[in-house]
């Protein structure tokens with residue numbers, strides 16, 4: 001529970017009675033809670049939406065249905081579900097609107113299910129809705145060792161693109177290599193613009209940017225003719241000011257991506273989008289990363305590790321009862 005906005009270490013563990021089940025809701029035995037950068041932003045009070053404490057952080061969960069509200073159709077006790085909840089995910093039992101739930105693809109275990117909803121929806125939305133990646137195009141992912149970055153590379157590969165990982169450390173790039181990326185750029189010591197242009201033979205077609213700061217301008221300038229810079233977020237903590245002359249040059253495009261707001265306001269379209277992701281996972285075209293698993297009590301450590309850039313891939317929290 002976040003009782004006051006601030007550092008992850010201020011989170012406390014509380015026992016609470018089971019919440020009542022509304023008619024349109026499902027009760028889930030939570031098997032795994034995904035940990036996302038946005039959870040740390042909520043706790044710090046640095047997200048666009050600032051909920052008043054006390055609140056429980058945690059924006060995505062995977063679990064098993066243990067009770068079904070009387071108005072709910074299509075769900076039964078024992079079904080496995082993924083839920084995108086915004087808040088309230090770091091729990092062992094959750095009551096969530098059935099509309100916020102999707103069936104867990106049969107081929108995916110709970111830790112992977114709990115960590116793929118946001119990152120894969122975001123990456124799929126970016127590359128198939130906000131732009132349309134064509135087979136053979138070069139897609140470069142900034143922050144490639146993070147959740148959105150790894151999902152972007154996987155989705156780009158599934159769409160037939162050639163992929164480039166840009167990250168700041170050798171272990172993050174090694175993970176990308178193990179997952180079959182075409183080439184890597186170490187932003188810690190290489191010139192990102194020059195390396196991307198060299199490796200792609202003139203520039204990337206698409207740069208996906210969840211990092212911001214100085215890396216965004218390098219990403220923009222690494223684009224070829226009519227290349228697209230996709231702005232997803234600012235994990236660096238710095239919102240970049242991009243020079244418009246480099247947008248004009250080569251007829252480039254800078255495109256905003258706000259999957260969260262889109263999914264909330266268009267639940268039917270999100271359901272279609274998730275169906276596409278789930279089908280691709282089931283068919284083996286997508287391969288979501290297996291996360292590092294920690295106990296639920298380690299929520300603060302998990303958020304701290306994310307903030308300090310120590311995490312390669314994804315993290316999930318597993319409640320006692322699910323271990």
Ligand SMILES: NC(=O)c1ccc[n+]([C@@H]2O[C@H](COP(=O)([O-])OP(=O)(O)OC[C@H]3O[C@@H](n4cnc5c(N)ncnc54)[C@H](OP(=O)(O)O)[C@@H]3O)[C@@H](O)[C@H]2O)c1
Pocket residue numbers: 036037038118119122143144145146147148149166167168169172210211231232233234235236237257258259260306307308309311313
């Ligand atoms: N627009 C949308 O629809 C949407 C959807 C989901 C997430 N997001 C946003 O995308 C961003 C990344 O999310 P994520 O889940 O991929 O997070 P993540 O797993 O923590 O990865 C973020 C990456 O950013 C890089 N980074 C650079 N400077 C950093 C800093 N000061 N602190 C932390 N990381 C830093 C790190 O890579 P290096 O160490 O290699 O630089 C890290 O791997 C977040 O801001 C999130 O809110 C946006």
